[in-house]
Amino acid sequence: MLYKDQLGREVEISSPPQRIVSVVPSQTELLYELGADVAGITKFCVHPEEWFRSKTRVGGTKQLHLDKIAALQPDLIIANKEENTKEQIEALAAQFPVWVSDINNLESARDMITSIGHIVNKHHVANNIATTIRERFDLLKPLQPAVPTAYFIWRNPWMVAGGDTFIHEMLRSIGLRNVFEDLPRYPSVTLPQLAASGCRLVLLSSEPYPFKEKHIAEIREYLPDALIQLVDGEMFSWYGSRLLHAPAYFSNLLAEGNLQ
Numbered sequence: 001m002l003y004k005d006q007l008g009r010e011v012e013i014s015s016p017p018q019r020i021v022s023v024v025p026s027q028t029e030l031l032y033e034l035g036a037d038v039a040g041i042t043k044f045c046v047h048p049e050e051w052f053r054s055k056t057r058v059g060g061t062k063q064l065h066l067d068k069i070a071a072l073q074p075d076l077i078i079a080n081k082e083e084n085t086k087e088q089i090e091a092l093a094a095q096f097p098v099w100v101s102d103i104n105n106l107e108s109a110r111d112m113i114t115s116i117g118h119i120v121n122k123h124h125v126a127n128n129i130a131t132t133i134r135e136r137f138d139l140l141k142p143l144q145p146a147v148p149t150a151y152f153i154w155r156n157p158w159m160v161a162g163g164d165t166f167i168h169e170m171l172r173s174i175g176l177r178n179v180f181e182d183l184p185r186y187p188s189v190t191l192p193q194l195a196a197s198g199c200r201l202v203l204l205s206s207e208p209y210p211f212k213e214k215h216i217a218e219i220r221e222y223l224p225d226a227l228i229q230l231v232d233g234e235m236f237s238w239y240g241s242r243l244l245h246a247p248a249y250f251s252n253l254l255a256e257g258n259l260q
Contacts, residue, residue: 003119006102006112007081013097016121017076021069023061024080027101030113030240031078033129034122039072047242064088070095078116105169106137109239129241136247143175143254149201150179150194151236154209157188170236174250176201195222201257202226205233227257 001015021040022028028045031038040056042064056072059065061083069077074096079089081102092098099119101112110130117126149171151161161167163181171178179197180189194202202219204211216228234242235249 003099005099006108007100009100011097011099013119014075019072019074020076020078021058021072021074022078023064024078024083026238026240026242027078029242030116033241034117034120034125036120036122039074040069066091103166103239105166109243110134113240129244133243137173140174140247140250142173146175146177147201148179148198149176149203150197150199151203151205152211153186153205155215158191159186159188162187166239167236174254191219191222199223200226202228203231205231205236207233229257
């Protein structure tokens with residue numbers, strides 16, 4: 001059958017596919033929650049743990065081992081525009097069906113969930129997940145007025161989430177104003193830039209850089225009056241079934257920070 005991916009490409013996929021390779025961690029977890037199965041995953045696909053322990057690993061999201069993927073003879077590869085490398089995905093698409101997601105906000109995430117559910121013949125489960133995500137986000141009460149916030153993903157160089165990212169949309173959904181929203185993607189910034197931004201809240205993500213308590217002191221030198229918190233990066237950047245748990249996490253985060 002022909003399916004259109006989120007890049008607008010038509011992909012012919014056997015229905016339902018039997019040997020799926022997922023090269024996106026959040027979509028691997030989604031496949032598990034849908035009740036589907038996979039033949040291969042990346043080394044960053046840590047959820048569910050039983051798959052991480054037992055499934056064939058085909059490299060990292062941006063450094064896939066194409067030979068290992070080819071050896072699995074997949075009848076579907078599920079990839080993502082941002083998380084995977086264009087050249088590698090194009091090379092795979094020349095041999096195998098590759099469905100590519102392109103996630104920018106909650107609606108495109110929900111569309112991805114229902115689309116993959118349709119492909120793997122798990123329509124009802126996928127629709128329930130997408131509907132529940134929408135309902136739970138609708139119950140969130142964004143902060144008013146919005147709190148000027150910086151979300152760090154990397155150190156040395158210091159890197160933040162810019163305005164055209166899924167993370168930015170998650171921040172916005174809970175009333176956090178990204179002070180670097182005018183910058184694209186994941187820009188490098190300096191701590192003096194941060195100090196001049198008017199930032200009142202700094203979030204240090206657990207991934208891809210594993211920020212720890214010791215890094216809070218570095219930022220506090222420049223922002224002595226700001227609230228600085230370590231956060232679960234999966235809740236802000238995983239756009240599959242983990243979104244079911246994000247609203248409750250966000251509510252607790254805001255309450256713990258006395259930002260409500």
